[in-house]
Amino acid sequence: MLDHETTIAMIVRAKDGDEHAKSMLIEHNMPLIKSIAKRYRNKQVDYEDLLQLGALGFVKAINNFDTSYNVRFSTYAVPMIAGEIKRFIRDDGAIKVSRVLKTLCSKIQAYIQEYCQQHGSQPSIEQIARKFEVDEQEVVFALDSNKYPVSLFEKFDDDNNQCVMDKLSDGQTSDDVVDKILLKDMIRSLPEREKKVIILRYYRDKTQSEIAALLGVSQVQISRIESKVLTRLRKALA
Secondary structure: OOOOHHHHHHHHHHHOHHHHHHHHHHHHHHHHHHHHHHHHHOOOOOHHHHHHHHHHHHHHHHHHOOOOOOOOOOEEEEEEHHHHHHHHHOOOOOOOHHHHHHHHHHHHHHHHHHHHHOOOOOOOHHHHHHOOOOOHHHHHHHHHHOOOOOOOOOOOOOOEEEEEHHOOOOOOOOHHHHHHHHHHHHHHHOHHHHHHHHHHHHHHOOOHHHHHHHHHOOHHEEEEEEEHHHHHHHHOOO
16 A cells, blocks of 8 residues: 555545546555455445445545545545445345334434423433333434444544544554444443443544533543543554
């Protein structure tokens, strides 16, 4: 793969319409695209189709990448590539969201709308779980079932102008980044409070302040919990 400086220079050229630069970027980053596509084998989608979908996600990453951010391009490209593949599998492929989960999601959304009209605010995850007599994690997964994967380029801290990707350490391999994105099994094994914070931050796109209000603690406590968990997960994947 190309070094960081060369990659940035070619991205600038590609965004200016240089098709040769775009082709070179795809060619040199094909190992990255393949490493992600391999994760979705055995999903009744041809491997060649997975590669094409991955390449499409990669091109979108080129077009949307902001070179002013001090992050490696691969850190941004990985969720774009994986997201393109996952959207196809979910919307057009063999893997579908279960009818039970969809039904629960519809009921929860109706309840949230009714609650907001009556109280002027959204119910907490805990309140929703009690209402439908399910686990809080099941509530989060149900609500997440009708959303596209969230890009790691999304802002999570408006005060510091940080993105989710900024929480990933630099200088890591492409496989390391892929592993960090596909963390669901490890997240499920976390203690309940830590799991709740991570799910709300990275699956429900909540800010630290919003989570603090939901859990009845300070924003500083949420920040400490998040930092501690991310450090532990990085060590586990090292």
